[in-house]
Amino acid sequence: MNARVLKTLFLLLVRDAGRRKLPLAIAILAAGLGGALVLSTIAAGARARSAFNAAGAGFDAVLAARSSPLQCVLSGIFHLEPFIANLPWDFYVRMADDPRIEVAIPIAGGDSYEGIPILGTDAALFEVAGEPERWRLSRNSRLFDPLRREAVIGSVAAAETGLNLGDHFHPAHGPEEGGEEHDDEYLVVGVMEPTGSPADRVIWIPLEGVLRMSGHMLQSPDGAYAPDPDEEIPDDMMQVSAVLLRVRDTSSGFSLDQEWNRDGRDATFAWPVTRLVASVVQRLGWVEAVLRALSWFTVLAGFGFLFAIVHHSLRERRGELATLRTVGAPRSVVISIPFLEGAVFGALAGLVAYALHHVILVIVARYVRSETGLDLSGGGFDPTYVTVAALFPLCGGLIGLLAGLGAYRWQPTELLRRSG
Amino acid sequence: MTPQSDSPLLLMEEISKVYRVGQEEVYALRSVSLAIGRNEYVAIMGPSGSGKSTMMNLIGCLDTPSSGRYLLAGRAVQELDEDELAAIRNREIGFVFQTFNLLPRSTAAGNVELPLIYRGLPAAERKRRVAGAIARVGLSDRATHRPNQLSGGQRQRVAIARALVTEPSLILADEPTGNLDTATGEEILRAFAEIHRGGNTVVLVTHEEDVARHAQRIIRLRDGRVESDSAV
Numbered sequence A: 001m002n003a004r005v006l007k008t009l010f011l012l013l014v015r016d017a018g019r020r021k022l023p024l025a026i027a028i029l030a031a032g033l034g035g036a037l038v039l040s041t042i043a044a045g046a047r048a049r050s051a052f053n054a055a056g057a058g059f060d061a062v063l064a065a066r067s068s069p070l071q072c073v074l075s076g077i078f079h080l081e082p083f084i085a086n087l088p089w090d091f092y093v094r095m096a097d098d099p100r101i102e103v104a105i106p107i108a109g110g111d112s113y114e115g116i117p118i119l120g121t122d123a124a125l126f127e128v129a130g131e132p133e134r135w136r137l138s139r140n141s142r143l144f145d146p147l148r149r150e151a152v153i154g155s156v157a158a159a160e161t162g163l164n165l166g167d168h169f170h171p172a173h174g175p176e177e178g179g180e181e182h183d184d185e186y187l188v189v190g191v192m193e194p195t196g197s198p199a200d201r202v203i204w205i206p207l208e209g210v211l212r213m214s215g216h217m218l219q220s221p222d223g224a225y226a227p228d229p230d231e232e233i234p235d236d237m238m239q240v241s242a243v244l245l246r247v248r249d250t251s252s253g254f255s256l257d258q259e260w261n262r263d264g265r266d267a268t269f270a271w272p273v274t275r276l277v278a279s280v281v282q283r284l285g286w287v288e289a290v291l292r293a294l295s296w297f298t299v300l301a302g303f304g305f306l307f308a309i310v311h312h313s314l315r316e317r318r319g320e321l322a323t324l325r326t327v328g329a330p331r332s333v334v335i336s337i338p339f340l341e342g343a344v345f346g347a348l349a350g351l352v353a354y355a356l357h358h359v360i361l362v363i364v365a366r367y368v369r370s371e372t373g374l375d376l377s378g379g380g381f382d383p384t385y386v387t388v389a390a391l392f393p394l395c396g397g398l399i400g401l402l403a404g405l406g407a408y409r410w411q412p413t414e415l416l417r418r419s420g
Numbered sequence B: 001m002t003p004q005s006d007s008p009l010l011l012m013e014e015i016s017k018v019y020r021v022g023q024e025e026v027y028a029l030r031s032v033s034l035a036i037g038r039n040e041y042v043a044i045m046g047p048s049g050s051g052k053s054t055m056m057n058l059i060g061c062l063d064t065p066s067s068g069r070y071l072l073a074g075r076a077v078q079e080l081d082e083d084e085l086a087a088i089r090n091r092e093i094g095f096v097f098q099t100f101n102l103l104p105r106s107t108a109a110g111n112v113e114l115p116l117i118y119r120g121l122p123a124a125e126r127k128r129r130v131a132g133a134i135a136r137v138g139l140s141d142r143a144t145h146r147p148n149q150l151s152g153g154q155r156q157r158v159a160i161a162r163a164l165v166t167e168p169s170l171i172l173a174d175e176p177t178g179n180l181d182t183a184t185g186e187e188i189l190r191a192f193a194e195i196h197r198g199g200n201t202v203v204l205v206t207h208e209e210d211v212a213r214h215a216q217r218i219i220r221l222r223d224g225r226v227e228s229d230s231a232v
Helices: A003-019 A021-054 A069-076 A089-097 A155-161 A207-211 A250-263 A273-283 A285-316 A318-326 A331-372 A383-408 A412-418 B052-059 B082-092 B108-119 B123-136 B152-164 B182-197
Strands: A061-065 A101-113 A116-121 A150-153 A186-191 A203-206 A218-220 A223-225 A242-247 A267-270 B010-021 B024-036 B041-045 B067-072 B093-097 B170-174 B201-206 B217-222 B225-231
Touching (some): A021 A383, A061 A089, A069 A273, A089 A101, A285 A331, A285 A383, A318 A331, A318 B082, B024 B067, B041 B182, B082 B093, B082 B108, B093 B152, B108 B123, B108 B152, B152 B170, B170 B182, B182 B201
Parallel strands (some): B041 B201, B041 B217, B093 B170
Antiparallel strands (some): A061 A267, A101 A116, A101 A242, A218 A223, B010 B024
16 A cells, blocks of 8 residues: 555545544544543552552551551541541560660650641651652741740641641641630741651651640549649659651561560550551552443443444445545555555544543542652553554454444445545 | 358357346346447337336446347457456546436536546547547547536536547447436537447437437347337
């Protein structure tokens, strides 16, 4: 087939497509939307898995009040659930002194600002957290002074609350928006660079800030206790909500698991974080499979529609095809017309799928980021893209070929007598 | 059978065409033999169901016979595959239909050029041939018009130019005046006569006696057989 024949075929295609813009656009959009959903489901799933795995920020275990390990991870790592109870300070000390533990960082929660959790912690957190890169503060930022009412805020927290360096705010009681405001006023001294982890959606303050927050009562065996501003809090009154841990090695993890979860009942040692997260993702795997199946169904429906259009278009152009045959167009050329049409429309649907999936991913990533702090916007090359890039024009060409083979069976002279 | 030359352009020997309708075999043509020489002007006539269309398909290489032997310009048509049939249509036959069958979104010149594209001729050669064929039917000033900008007669002349442009051995016309008024029909028949005088072989399929009389020879079909074959 020479270039001139191809050009003629292409012109025939363009001119005919121009006459059925609307149904073609709908079919291409339908197939493209299906493809976009398939790509989005796969890409978002992969990115979510990767983001969830990186969410631990270098911590692979959490010690928290007795509950399920998953609850501990959701509250200690993802900050999506409130802590169900506090732990005595001694538990943190035991962990910090344990040779099987490489890093132990205490955190304490219970307050929020405009729905963003406020967590008290040790400034050492910012020296050890983050993987593969350490957390960083933005320009002109600094870490909070542990003895002052100062805060370092995550990038999402900054964007959502509008807080910036030098701003003041009053923490509210409880994890939900609308809680009663504490009298304490905090100054924002640092804003974190985005980490893509749940830490981005946190307002970090000194641990003692949580313990000394007005209205907070520390529980002790002797009853409730509120420390005086100038008084040092005795160790036996200190509390933490959880301890973020980096276990020295796997055998240490197993031995701590045995010690805290099987032999003891005082707290839950949630380890390893990645496996716990993976089990959640795995449990939700069927949702992804169903979504993917539905998406493929949409693709199928779109291509079915496309087939109907190509077939109908060929029926309308039977006379044209017959004319081409009488002037000596070989079978390959006659069948190439619907094949080319289908392939071009399929390729267009593929492009629509690719473009739409980017839009969907941006929307999903924004939503997930604002809800969890996780960053799904990255993501490298996915082999599914190649599959879709090849599959869409191929399927389009195939339906065109099917329609063309059917059209070739029409008797040209009969058609030419009928048509005008 | 009245062949007018020693080496006929078109030779059919014992040609039959059978269609299967359910369990039944329907004979569209039964043992038809005929020869048409070069530069003959022949009309094929017959009532509806006589086998005219089947004959047209076979002569035009749009179909192959169920049995018998068909030679066109010395080539055994029944032995050709689909692509070879397409090639022989392109080189040896120029079709003219009652309904013109022009591509509506191409210009007159574009329509005339179409067979040359499939022959793979270079652009300059195509341009020269298209201009010549369009001039031959007197439409040089309408070359850039689309079919809907032309009258019925002009459209049919474009179709004739398209049939002539490949310089085929045979011009095969199916009811070429059927969609035209009497005056325009006469004009088109004069064009065919002119083409014949220019040395072409013309086969006209028609059911109109008046039209058939323009030919030199009339072959009448009835019930799939040649009923008569006589000079006008």
